[in-house]
Amino acid sequence: MSARKSFANWPCSIARTVDLLGDAWTCLVLREAFYGSCRFEEFQQGLGIARNTLADRLRRLVDEGLMEKRLYESEPPRHEYLLTEKGHDFFPVLAAITRWGDRWLAGEEGPPIALHHDVCGHDARPDVVCSACGEPVRSENTSARIGPGYPDKLRQRPDVQRRFAHS
Amino acid sequence: MSARKSFANWPCSIARTVDLLGDAWTCLVLREAFYGSCRFEEFQQGLGIARNTLADRLRRLVDEGLMEKRLYESEPPRHEYLLTEKGHDFFPVLAAITRWGDRWLAGEEGPPIALHHDVCGHDARPDVVCSACGEPVRSENTSARIGPGYPDKLRQRPDVQRRFAHS
DNA sequence: GGGCTAAGTCTTGTTACGCAACTCTGTCTC
DNA sequence: GAGACAGAGTTGCGTAACAAGACTTAGCCC
Numbered sequence: 304m305s306a307r308k309s310f311a312n313w314p315c316s317i318a319r320t321v322d323l324l325g326d327a328w329t330c331l332v333l334r335e336a337f338y339g340s341c342r343f344e345e346f347q348q349g350l351g352i353a354r355n356t357l358a359d360r361l362r363r364l365v366d367e368g369l370m371e372k373r374l375y376e377s378e379p380p381r382h383e384y385l386l387t388e389k390g391h392d393f394f395p396v397l398a399a400i401t402r403w404g405d406r407w408l409a410g411e412e413g414p415p416i417a418l419h420h421d422v423c424g425h426d427a428r429p430d431v432v433c434s435a436c437g438e439p440v441r442s443e444n445t446s447a448r449i450g451p452g453y454p455d456k457l458r459q460r461p462d463v464q465r466r467f468a469h470s
Numbered sequence: 471m472s473a474r475k476s477f478a479n480w481p482c483s484i485a486r487t488v489d490l491l492g493d494a495w496t497c498l499v500l501r502e503a504f505y506g507s508c509r510f511e512e513f514q515q516g517l518g519i520a521r522n523t524l525a526d527r528l529r530r531l532v533d534e535g536l537m538e539k540r541l542y543e544s545e546p547p548r549h550e551y552l553l554t555e556k557g558h559d560f561f562p563v564l565a566a567i568t569r570w571g572d573r574w575l576a577g578e579e580g581p582p583i584a585l586h587h588d589v590c591g592h593d594a595r596p597d598v599v600c601s602a603c604g605e606p607v608r609s610e611n612t613s614a615r616i617g618p619g620y621p622d623k624l625r626q627r628p629d630v631q632r633r634f635a636h637s
Numbered sequence: 638g639g640g641c642t643a644a645g646t647c648t649t650g651t652t653a654c655g656c657a658a659c660t661c662t663g664t665c666t667c
Numbered sequence: 668g669a670g671a672c673a674g675a676g677t678t679g680c681g682t683a684a685c686a687a688g689a690c691t692t693a694g695c696c697c
Contacts, residue, residue, distance in 0.1 A: 314582035316571025327492030394609035395598035404483025413618035415481035423603035431562035436590035442561035451580035
């Protein structure tokens with residue numbers, strides 16, 4: 304048995320999200336979509352991904368509602384894959400990943416790709432900030448607390464109490 | 471052959487990053503570390519991860535410089551795994567993932583875990599914003615352009631030119 | 638009817654995951 | 668000093684997911 308354990312029902316948004324996307328190709332397929340790819344062949348050639356793997360990832364993204372498959376020409380039948388709102392909303396995550404990679408994995412030459420922010424005309428280094436005060440969210444100034452969606456049963460357990468003692 | 475293709479040398483920070491972390495457990499091990507776990511047994515019990523898988527992920531994170539393994543007691547020898555600066559800097563990525571998961575995967579009850587921003591005292595919904603102007607970074611208002619670290623050889627290729635034509 | 642393109646499926650290997658059992662080292666207890 | 672115990676892994680094994688590339692299907696073009 305080696306079916307990857309499912310995290311979909313864990314009381315943790317990170318676990319639920321990586322359960323969907325916790326696979327390198329899925330993120331890269333989304334990246335391609337943000338770059339403007341929409342057809343199967345475009346994804347395949349842009350990424351060099353195996354065709355069956357690509358078919359599988361697209362299917363998953365469609366199933367999960369991040370993309371939709373549309374027939375844009377019926378004779379001959381041709382499909383395109385478009386990001387839904389849910390899919391578009393994932394872009395900030397990729398932006399945050401880009402920022403980290405630019406800082407820690409780029410060589411001397413600098414980042415390979417620049418994100419240009421059309422709003423202000425600058426190249427953007429995406430910052431992750433608090434919606435309330437606008438200050439950066441950092442591990443040192445942020446703490447995890449039990450939220451409204453945390454299951455009551457788990458809430459009582461001593462190990463959970465201990466872990467979130469500061470709440 | 472099924473060794474996952476390596477993206478480490480792609481001219482793309484997303485690809486390089488998911489090459490390191492593009493695996494569900496790795497992200498969750500980091501999450502545990504941000505929650506305060508540092509010992510092997512803590513990670514193992516907190517996640518319910520198989521011990522060999524955990525050993526492998528911790529080794530990888532140490533190899534890649536996101537965590538360091540420290541002996542904090544020599545009789546008997548006891549180790550702890552601590553986040554390095556590189557590791558701490560990954561927190562915003564998890565915060566961005568949390569925000570997405572909170573929005574799209576949480577049920578009626580709301581998010582299972584709340585991120586509390588100690589700076590301002592509010593629960594934070596992490597926003598990803600442009601470092602230059604402070605406005606949110608969204609797929610619609612952001613475009614990818616070739617950056618300084620993009621290899622010259624690739625830059626000339628017609629498909630690359632086409633893809634980044636708007637640059 | 639031969640070739641072309643788009644969009645996949647099929648076959649075949651390999652690998653990595655998950656589990657449980659085992660090891661190793663050094664304490665603590667009786 | 669024999670045995671139980673804890674921390675931190677490693678080993679062995681079966682299965683499921685992954686990757687590569689060949690093959691298929693469907694319809695157009697000439």
